[in-house]
Amino acid sequence: MNRDAAIKSIDLALSQRGFARYRQRPATYSWKGRLSISGTSVPVILEVVDFDFTRFPEISLDEPNAGPIIPHVRNDDGSICYLDRNAIVLDRYNPGGTVLQCLEAAERVLDKGRRGKLRADFEREFNAYLGGRYGYVDLPDGSSVAHLNMVMLQKDKEVPVVTVPKGLSSAIAGLHFRNGGKPINPIICPVITVNGPLTVTGSVNWPPCNVGEIASWLAALHPGLDTEFWNSMASTQTDVRGCLLRSTNGILAALMDVPLSYRTEEFLKNRPEALTRLMHSRPDEFKVNCFSFERLDPAYVYERNLGGMSPLAGKKLIVVGCGTIGGYLAHQLAQMGAGSGGGRMLLVDSDTLSAGNLGRHLLGIPYLGAFKAQAVRDHIMANLPGLNVDAVTCDVLSIIPALESGDLVVDATGAEAVSIAINHHMVTARPKAPPVLHVWLLGNGAAAQAFLNLGAGRACFKCLKPELAGQSRIGMLKEGVGTNLAMMQGCANSVYVPYASTASVQAAALGARMVMDWATGRPGQVQRNIVIDPSLANMRKDSSPSPSQKCPACSGN
Template identity: 40%
Template sequence: MADRKAASRLLIHDALKQRGFERAFDAEGGPAYVGLLDPSVLKIPISMRVDDIDFVEYPQIRIDPDYPMPARAVPHLLGLDRSICYYGKGSVVLDRYDPGGTVLQCLDQAERVLRDAIRGRSDADFAEEFQVYWSNTFVYVDLPDGYVGPARLQAAALDRKDGSSALVVSSGRSWLVSDLERVQRGEPSGDPVIVVSVPDPVTVAASGSWPPKTLAELNLWLRRTAPALVGRLEDVLRSKDCLSATVLVRAPNGLFCYRISVPQHLRKPEFLKNRRSRLPEAMERQASGTPLDRFIGVRADADYLFGRNLGSMRNLVDKRILLIGCGTIGGFLAQQLAQCGAGAGQGYLSLVDPDVLTTGNLGRHLLGVPYLGRNKAEACAEFLLEQLPLLAIEGYPGDARTQKLPWDRYDLVIDATGEEALSLALNERAVRSRPAFPPHLHVWLLGNGAVAQCILTGESERACLKCLKPELAGPPRHRAMRPGASLETISNLGCGDAEYLPFPVSRSVAAASLACELAIDWANGNPGNRFRSLTLDGRRAFQVQDGSPTSVHACPACGGGA
């Protein structure tokens, strides 16, 4: 490894020497190479550092701080150190096996980017990179998609270590703010915000001071790039009895926020009460200017959280789901359902399980040591609410058959118990209660986690769970286990551990994922194959084709759908 690194360093050195670069040290005292980009025309002095010879991180190329840049903003320059953004992160895979050619490739690309930037050919790129130029401070935005109008800027304690974060909400309420915080602060709390929308991307003004640091500079920039926003900040400041005002801009290229606070010497009744309408003008006329705060908006609303990763697919928001069994499959399935929106909006997620978490569960369960001795359903609900407090999730200890639950009000019931007798009892109840009961989705593992399977039932012409194996001692309709495949069981009675089937946690997660996929398809109105099978151990099990089996007359539960 050391020899390869040394050889790579030598090839890099030789390639840069041939390009006219010399070894040196950069402003941070680190090893670098210095030379010229576009040596025949622009002659831009730069330094280049190649810290990562695996080229996972692109070599750093900086313009010399003494080089006189044009009196205009230049795209693709990041921060005060004049680093050149010549490739977007992850956009190009560099060849680690040709280190000399790779550094020359980077130099050539940086030269092309910088030449176009300085000559104004890539000013349109400002809009795409606007976040980089605007701020490196973030504010969370919990607003309905497309919302415009009044809002509040609050503080929310999201991180136990880092303290509070800034949050924009429309009604003074957000799932990111606990009820206790609301009571302590009172409502409405926070500073006033006006949320506005513009049809075109906001971008950098190539000429003039950038970024705007005062109210005067802000208005100069707005007149050039978004004239409709001129005066909106002042309107908030005039009309509200507050010490700061904020504008949140919805643009096609992102959410951008700016805030101004009344300086200390103007926080007097003369201005705050009697001359409130003149306050913005007094702030803008100050010789030093009133400092402006800038933020990047980060969406934190439920639609974004649960819809972002599904694209055009529907999520589980507004769905009422009952999950029975919060063990090795059900715990992970509960988490996946929650991350897909179960419990959000008008929906809720109910969890039922009679068991408590023991040390034997920790190797393949969602929950860990802090929940030992707790009921699994209640503990899972508590864990998920800590991660996603906007959801409506409740845990119920005990047997699902004796729980007083509104079965007919659920949209979907999921059985993840993995206990065949209980699953058949739940299936029987569902069949006998058609059509009043919702569809049932059963998920289980066969063998030592060799196969994960699930089935969605509820349609009279399609198979119920018992239809997959009409006779208890008979063969299944869809054979999965290979002949002679042994079933390993372990009984550690001396350790207080009941008999169990050993298999790794990966099998539990795979089964949960299989069921979650079917639940998502159901929510989108097209379940597709109602019976699905995933072989995880080809030595013990066959590959079983997915499908939608019909009911069978020999089924003692549904009698062929009757």
């Protein structure tokens, strides 16, 4: 359906509800009408901003500042949040019916809100009603004081980041200075604990704009909170003062700028009590900015997508090989919490990043010539908060006994000789050796395979191919398919195996999934496979191979 036909369909559908084109917005596709809300008639404006309906029609109150705050309605512009954009798909082929569906949803939201049926929604979404001023917080429970740091997270945007005193991470501080930020002078903020959710009651002005409005709101919310607020504003002798309200539904910061006329030694240091009296008697002069916060603590970042505590938290992981598979794998493990909760992830690789690596490696030009292990570690630490990640830039065979210190060793070298050497040491060190996960690619990225060696009584890596020149027990390549090598300039290390970066990512994802299964105590099938190119590799069921009596490493034991 073209746009003209869609507009006719919408015109016809909305006319049935008494809506007409809104001519005061000539450059838009807007209609104005009234909705029936709790026995009253409320004027609203509907604007279609996308006739594919990937973006929902915008519906807003014609009088946004009239009446008390309503859940799911912004107080500044009256816009209504009436449908969850992630939970429903609108029908672009039925534009008339679609806008009526949206109007009905907005009508239900307004009606329930006016009748007080959405109080829980309001409390859950409280931060959305502060007018879009936001920041990030990494503050442990029980903190009595915090530092609010104004950080240049983007070159043209300063955002508050709340931490414990002197707790700003090196990653965020580094980003601040790279974006042209000046030395940070944190604002000391006492933390006020609210035993319950933050919400808005009565007809208070929202969001509050001065110290008087903040105090009035807090007094109505919980008796005594206003006194704690006044005390926090008087607790420092600085030009900018703040406090944090920590509640069951989030954290709010109130920052007050002392007016220029009062920024004197007389008021700030010699007679601070006089400034406090002025705040009480002339609250309109002491303006306040309020900020809501999104959590940035490791527990939230790494547990949010896992539905609970990361099984990798507290674990000691050793990733050997930070090349095309290991780089992606280490980053995926970090995103799932490796190195958090008192744990540690150690990266081991003696190789450096060359120009030839860029086409299929996690890292890019900024790390050219750097040791891969250190560079992957730096990349992770610069982008993910609160992790303990270390790097060793030496040959793994020179420190192979140290692998026994981990809870799990991940061999992502993709080099059969190195994998055999690691396997031999770990078999020899049984039963104290940790499990070892090997991840590799077959052919020119035709398939990805992984194998988890769980220790004594189980198959080891060499059991999969007891004879070096023999057939693998878990082969996947089709008959006649081998590995094509490519040459590059140089003498040593001048041969490499070409394959696309997609193969590396899939192998890394296979390994990461098996690490997570191991961490939850449900390792499942210890040998798993992915076909990447069906023309070169056969499907193979995941399995748990038995030990081989011909294995020269474990002799079937």
